[in-house]
Amino acid sequence: MRTGIRKVMGLAVAAMAIQALPAAAQIRSATVAEGQLAGKSAGAVSAFLGVPFAAPPVAENRWKPPLAAARWQGVRRADTLPSSCRQEVTPNGFGPWTHEYVVTNAVSEDCLYLNVWTPAKTAAAKLPVLVWIHGGAFSSGSASVPIYDGSALAAKGIVVIAINYRLGLYGFMAHPGLTAESPAGASGNYGLLDQVAALKWIKANAAAFGGDPARITIAGQSAGAASVHHLIATPLAKGLFVRAIAQSGSGMGLNVPARATAEARGTALMTSAGAGSIDEMRRLSPDQLEAAAKTLAGAGGLAFAPVVDGLVFPDTGTVGANTNDTPILTGMTADEMTGLNPAFGKATAAQVQGTLASSYGALAPQFLKLYPAASDAEANATVSALARDRGLAAMAFWAQQRQRGSRNPVYAYLWSHWEPGPDAARYRAFHSSEIPYVFGTLGASPERPFGAADRRLSALLGDYWVNWVKRGDPNGSGLPHWPRYSSNQQIIEIGDDGAKARPILPADTLDLFTRYVESGGRVSLF
Known part of the structure; x- marks a missing residue:
């Protein structure tokens, strides 16, 4: 009798375990250099969200090149979108850019994370990798914007990775004090250094997601496309990618000023913030820094953006150079200016x-x-x-x-x-309107x-x-x-x-x- 009961109970437990399998099977794991990740799956694609590729650029690490991410013990959950980098947000959208085009989640200085979508069944799949660099005039945007969800694109047989990078004054402030403390004698372009760090991390860890580190394509739109061209130009990105896509970017014509010009702006920001040194600037809160930035003349637009820093761009001749010669797919929309020009x-x-x-x-x-x-x-x-x-x-x-x-x-x-x-x-x-078609994210906007x-x-x-x-x-x-x-x-x-x-x-x-x-x-x- 007891044997029969044990058998019945054993069958019941087994049945419960079988019923639980589909849910358990939705969780995939990947082991990267820093530790083990637990992602989530939907259909044929698995997602690993909020994966750190560098240490948080906060406190004493503000306005410094990105440092390596810390290792962790146990399994790190990677099933939630990370915070976006500090910026002003308009979650309901503006102009032609409805809510799915803009940042709708929390913002933080602790934002150097990336999101991975992969259809690979095993780490040995060796699928090509697309690395997406978001736009936003180097002052806004995020890897977590809804139209950048990589699930549908990854389902076509590639690994899709979207990266964050520091923006605005956090990503591109130059200052004589920062230049003096830098071993390279450079300042500014921290956001571009974040992009290089992300690419190095991806090359080292792509195989963990079934990606092929020898087949990485960088892609971006608007400021992301400008970033693509900057990565093609900088010697720091040598060997990190083999192809490129620049949407609304080739022939863009953006000015990249000399470091002295950017340092003057950084000096003005320090004065506006009432700080006497870089150390004091690092102790100010984001709200204090951003309030000070708003008082500067010409605070909008590309107030803080890439400069000829002496590191990413060793000199003015590097800007626009074809240092990392690569095949390029490029183009534009027919009505780029309709949303950008209020008149x-x-x-x-x-x-x-x-x-x-x-x-x-x-x-x-x-x-x-x-x-x-x-x-x-x-x-x-x-x-x-x-x-x-x-x-x-x-x-x-x-x-x-x-x-x-x-x-x-x-x-x-x-x-x-x-x-x-x-x-x-x-x-x-309008500008960027092809992106949801590329990513297959038309469903991100049910009102369209x-x-x-x-x-x-x-x-x-x-x-x-x-x-x-x-x-x-x-x-x-x-x-x-x-x-x-x-x-x-x-x-x-x-x-x-x-x-x-x-x-x-x-x-x-x-x-x-x-x-x-x-x-x-x-x-x-x-």
Whole structure:
């Protein structure tokens, strides 16, 4: 009798254990240099969230290069998104950027973490790795922004990793005192040093997630794309990646000032904060520092951003250099400026005519022929077309220069599809609007009325990006052909009608911009 009871009880316990297996099987583990991680799984993809790649840059480590992350005992849970780096937040979004585009979680100086999504079944899978560097003018953004969830993209057969890096005054303040205490005689660019540290950590630990450390692609949009180009330029990133993606980034035209200029701004910040030394600055609270920063002239925009620091960029010649020559997939949206310029769509014919005359000098009549502005309606259409074409011309000139000193391919695109949602007709294919299509995160915004056409475009864009990460060629079976950018100046336009090859610009338009540059003019995306 007792034997029978024991058997029944044993069967019941076994049945309970079997029932518990699916939940237990959702937890995957990975062993990295610092210890063991417990992630979480959903379907075919496992996520390891909030993984430290460096020590917290707080207290005495504020405004210092990142230090190695500490080891831990036991198993560290990696199932929760980490804090975002310090910044002002607008959790409901702004302009065309609805809530899924912005930081919605807590912010902290303790933010040097990354998120990993992997479809690998074993550590021996050797899948290619995509490292995502978020945008946000070097002052905002996060690896935890909802549209950067890597689950859907990873499900296509790659490891996706999104990284944080210090922002604003925490990531890019230079100061004579910091320069003096640095063994390298450098200051500023701590955010870029964070990116380098993250890449070194990823190269050392990618295999733990089934990734191949020999096949790492860096990718980013806007400031993230600028970061991609900075990583290509800096000697510190040598050997850390093999391919790159720069969305809204090539031909960007951002200024990288000399360290002395940045040090002067850091000195002004110290004065505004009422501190007498770097040690005192390190003892101030984030609220005190940020309040002081708001009093500085020109506190918005790129107030604290990359500089020629003497370390990441040893000299001005390093900025924009092709030090780490690598294949690049790059492009832009058709309406980059609609959300970035508050006056967009409000121009008058007289204003546009005056701007063309003052900007293009002797070539202004030719520009007016291509971009007429006889009425206010026509003037606003001209502003839109001119902004798009300037960006494309800047990308063409960048590609031309890059190809002079590189054998590696360039593939270029124009994204022209309007994301549905609030004021879609106003914002159109706005800055960063292709990102949720790349990541397959259309579901992050239930209020946007995505349809079957959007989902088809998302599948198409994701396939192109994943093919690039896997093979260095976006083309693949069943996809419209994407030509390599060469002397034929062909790009691919991805829009309402799918993907089609086209010239980067009509010949007469590109010729006009070429003459403008040869006369001493400057064109850039922004």
